[in-house]
Amino acid sequence: MAFNNSRIGNSKLAEQGLNSWQWANSRMGVISRILNEFGKTKPLNQTKLGLCLHITKETSVLVMAALRLGAKVTICSANPLSVQDDIVAFLFSKGVSVFARRDETVKQYKEGIKEVLNRRPEVLVDDGSAMHIVAHSSGSEGIVGGTEETTSGIRRLKILEKRGKLKYPVIGVNDALSKHLFDNKYGTGQSTMDGIIRITNLLIAGKNIVVCGYGSVGKGIAIRARGFGAIVTVTETNAHRALEAHMDGFIVKRLIDAVSEGDIFITCTGQIHVIRKEHIIKMKSGSILANAGHFDIEIDTKYLKSNCDDRYLVRRYLECFRIRGKRVYLLSSGRVVNLVGSEGNAPEVMAMSFANQLLSIIYICRNHRKMKRAVHDVPMEIDQYVALTSLKSLGIKIDKLTDIQLKYSNSY
Numbered sequence: 504m505a506f507n508n509s510r511i512g513n514s515k516l517a518e519q520g521l522n523s524w525q526w527a528n529s530r531m532g533v534i535s536r537i538l539n540e541f542g543k544t545k546p547l548n549q550t551k552l553g554l555c556l557h558i559t560k561e562t563s564v565l566v567m568a569a570l571r572l573g574a575k576v577t578i579c580s581a582n583p584l585s586v587q588d589d590i591v592a593f594l595f596s597k598g599v600s601v602f603a604r605r606d607e608t609v610k611q612y613k614e615g616i617k618e619v620l621n622r623r624p625e626v627l628v629d630d631g632s633a634m635h636i637v638a639h640s641s642g643s644e645g646i647v648g649g650t651e652e653t654t655s656g657i658r659r660l661k662i663l664e665k666r667g668k669l670k671y672p673v674i675g676v677n678d679a680l681s682k683h684l685f686d687n688k689y690g691t692g693q694s695t696m697d698g699i700i701r702i703t704n705l706l707i708a709g710k711n712i713v714v715c716g717y718g719s720v721g722k723g724i725a726i727r728a729r730g731f732g733a734i735v736t737v738t739e740t741n742a743h744r745a746l747e748a749h750m751d752g753f754i755v756k757r758l759i760d761a762v763s764e765g766d767i768f769i770t771c772t773g774q775i776h777v778i779r780k781e782h783i784i785k786m787k788s789g790s791i792l793a794n795a796g797h798f799d800i801e802i803d804t805k806y807l808k809s810n811c812d813d814r815y816l817v818r819r820y821l822e823c824f825r826i827r828g829k830r831v832y833l834l835s836s837g838r839v840v841n842l843v844g845s846e847g848n849a850p851e852v853m854a855m856s857f858a859n860q861l862l863s864i865i866y867i868c869r870n871h872r873k874m875k876r877a878v879h880d881v882p883m884e885i886d887q888y889v890a891l892t893s894l895k896s897l898g899i900k901i902d903k904l905t906d907i908q909l910k911y912s913n914s915y
């Protein structure tokens with residue numbers, strides 16, 4: 504359905520979206536503090552922002568804050584299945600051009616990215632770098648810089664940078680401590696278990712859960728799965744991370760050695776084909792496959808689709824594949840299970856991620872002329888500000904180093 508310059512699902516949902524925005528906003532105190540501090544000077548005055556993010560209630564808090572700071576916003580979704588239609592309708596009612604709807608096709612999702620770029624944004628705010636990559640191949644005139652939300656997106660941009668092809672400076676928001684130590688770990692840990700439970704409604708206690716990857720996301724999922732009473736096995740390719748998982752008390756194995764015992768498999772590596780034919784054929788019947796990594800490439804769904812005798816939808820986002828006399832269940836088509844099955848990460852952690860986003864956008868607007876065409880870290884003063892302001896908004900006070908301690912830190 505076309506509404507002016509937007510493609511949205513259902514404008515009647517705007518009121519529900521308003522309530523959802525208010526609910527998330529009330530739990531994202533850091534953003535309110537930034538608005539109190541910067542609101543009057545309107546640092547994003549008339550800046551055209553192009554966003555490609557998961558369109559959730561937390562994202563609407565970022566968008567509304569950017570509008571308050573003077574920006575003009577156009578947004579599409581970072582994933583065809585993660586869109587919250589009430590938020591789309593709410594943002595549209597606030598004058599934002601939105602190109603997304605729940606369960607849109609991959610073609611529509613790609614069109615959404617083009618629609619945003621057609622409006623000639625000056626700063627791109629991306630999650631996974633799909634929009635950055637399209638901007639690089641189809642013309643990036645007028646773009647002065649960008650930000651990138653997630654691990655997988657930064658990996659792609661760093662390759663562009665290495666090959667000398669990056670056309671504008673980008674701040675890798677994911678790598679801020681106040682982002683990945685909290686959003687990736689506590690946020691995705693909780694919402695991934697939530698997504699699996701909402702889709703399957705199965706008991707987690709006593710299940711053998713295999714977590715592939717023990718980065719920030721894997722750590723969060725493993726601790727939350729253990730909290731539910733699961734027996735958790737971790738698989739890794741990095742020796743330090745594998746040791747960390749071992750000393751955190753998890754079973755560590757090669758995936759091929761864990762497949763015949765696992766009940767639920769969760770990938771969160773950022774890699775391709777982590778679960779593939781050799782694993783699937785050894786799994787027991789009834790095994791459940793879920794992915795929490797950014798792209799739908801971690802489980803070889805093509806193998807499942809082209810080799811199954813039969814497949815059918817058991818219920819929303821839960822598909823059964825009959826393969827080699829067994830049933831293997833795939834959640835959310837192999838796409839981010841926490842955003843498809845659940846509502847994404849909780850507002851308390853997204854507040855920190857989006858505070859980094861907002862301050863990085865302001866930083867780019869002010870400094871892009873002197874920034875190299877490279878992937879930059881979030882400036883430490885921003886990262887520190889977000890952590891301290893988050894503590895303040897939680898009402899937590901911490902100690903300060905005394906003069907003697909400061910002197911001691913600087914002496915040998």
Ligand SMILES: NC(=O)c1ccc[n+]([C@@H]2O[C@H](COP(=O)([O-])OP(=O)(O)OC[C@H]3O[C@@H](n4cnc5c(N)ncnc54)[C@H](O)[C@@H]3O)[C@@H](O)[C@H]2O)c1
Pocket residue numbers: 653654655656683686687691715716717718719720721738739740741744771772773774777795796797798839840841842848
């Ligand atoms: N769903 C969400 O809401 C959400 C949130 C944050 C990040 N992410 C995504 O999740 C993924 C992981 O993010 P992260 O920050 O934990 O990344 P990370 O790089 O810190 O961790 C990934 C880990 O996977 C391991 N790994 C790589 N290939 C492997 C393989 N074949 N088998 C087992 N382990 C392997 C790596 O050694 C590393 O330790 C990325 O795609 C990221 O973009 C998703």
